[in-house]
Amino acid sequence: MSDSINNINWYPGHMKKTRELIRENLKMVDLVVELVDSRIPVSSRNPIIDELTQGKPRLILLNKADLADPAETERWKAALLDTGKASKGAGNSAGVVSVLAMDSRSGDNLKAFYKVLEGIQAEVNARRQRNRPLRMMIVGVPNVGKSSFINRLAGKRSAKTGDKPGVTRGKQWIALENGMQLLDTPGILWPKFEDRQVGLNLAFCGSIKDEVMNAQDLGFELIKVLGTRYPDNLKERYKLDEVSDDALTNMEAIATKRGFLMPGRRIDYERTGRTVLDEFRTGKLGRITLEPAPAKE
Ligand SMILES: Nc1nc2c(ncn2[C@@H]2O[C@H](COP(=O)(O)OP(=O)(O)O)[C@@H](O)[C@H]2O)c(=O)[nH]1
Ligand SMILES: [Mg+2]
Incomplete structure (x- = not known):
């Protein structure tokens, strides 16, 4: 289900257009649901999301929680809620109202999601003269799981509703099981490419094309991070006697254990890198969060 959108380069003009489109869509919704990758909650966030959604309550979903370290996800939930509250602007800016872990x-955890929505609906109703179903849209960077999540919500019960008065022509609303409405097209945001580590993190998680770096180098970079953050996972998965401080030593030990050798007993770095990347992405290396939650003050 990978998106062709991944091939898009985000030029300034492109970003401007996306920003305008999301602003337009925002006018029609009561709530924004922001999807983030639990394994890289910083790198998978759009830098201008706070500015973009100002004034709208926002719900952050730490998606792919099934692949992430549960203890870190708990810490991230608290941290994102804190910063979301701190980033509340002046006036009516609602900011982050809730953070949930999700496996799309x-x-x-879909039940918990619905429960939060019902709480928000009650608040919105209290402010309004007339009650009407909550409307929301989903935003996130490519590959974070927007389509999967929408499919989850839509399920079998879903019925696409046609144009409604006051709704821009052509917009489709998906009716959720509790009667609330979801805009069927998610807002696709761009990640912040300025930082090398952000690019690496997105590539580790398969969120940007592998061509940005060959498997040998990318795999090496991942082994470097895992050696520091999750040495036990490396040790266990590849039956290593010990995990070294040196990433190259670890890479060679993995290759040797797996028999990834070429004629003359030369190490097949390419195959080793590809294997570690693949086993990380599919969760075979265990539940891993690459970006640690900030320490509590
Ligand atoms: N393990 C896991 N994989 C997920 C989850 N959500 C999405 N994916 C996978 O991530 C990839 C990208 O998902 P997609 O919904 O196309 O992302 P989008 O680009 O944001 O629409 C697909 O291979 C999905 O199967 C999740 O919660 N857990
Ligand atoms: Mg999609």
Whole structure:
């Protein structure tokens, strides 16, 4: 289900257009649901999301939680809620109202999501003269799981509703099981490419094309991060006697254990890198969060 959008380069003109489109869509919704990758909650966030959604309550979903370290996800939930509250602007800016872990593949935690929505609906109703179903849109960078999540919500019960008065022509609303409405097209945001580590993190998670770096180098960079953050996972998965401070030593030990050798017993770095990347992405290396939650003050 990978998106062709991943091939898009985000030029300034492109960003401007996307920003305008999201602003237009924002006028029609009561709530923004921002999807983030639990394994890289910083790198998978758009830098201008706070500015873009100002004035709208926002719900952050730490998606792909099934692949992330549960203890880190708990810490991230608290940290993102704190910063979301701190980033509240002046006036009516609502900011982050809730942060939830989510697995869009299994639909795990969907109940909690609906429960939060109902709380927000009650607040919105209290402010309004006339009650009407909550409307929301989903935003996030490519590959974070927007389509998967929408499919989860839409399920079998879903019925696409046609144009409604006051709704821009051509916009489709998906009716959720509780009667609320979801804009069927998510807002696709760009990640912040300025930082090398952000680019690496997105590539580790398969969120940007592998061509940005060959598997040998990218795999090496991942082994470097894992050696510091999750040495036990490396040790266990590849039956290493010990994990070294030196990433190259670890890479060679993995290759040797797996028999990734070429004629003359030369190390096949390419295959080793590809294997570690693949086993990280599919969760075979365990539940891993690459970006640690900030320490509590
Ligand atoms: N393990 C896991 N994979 C997910 C989850 N959500 C999405 N994916 C996978 O991530 C990839 C990108 O998902 P997609 O919904 O196309 O992302 P989009 O670009 O934001 O629409 C697909 O291979 C999905 O199967 C999740 O919660 N857990
Ligand atoms: Mg999609």
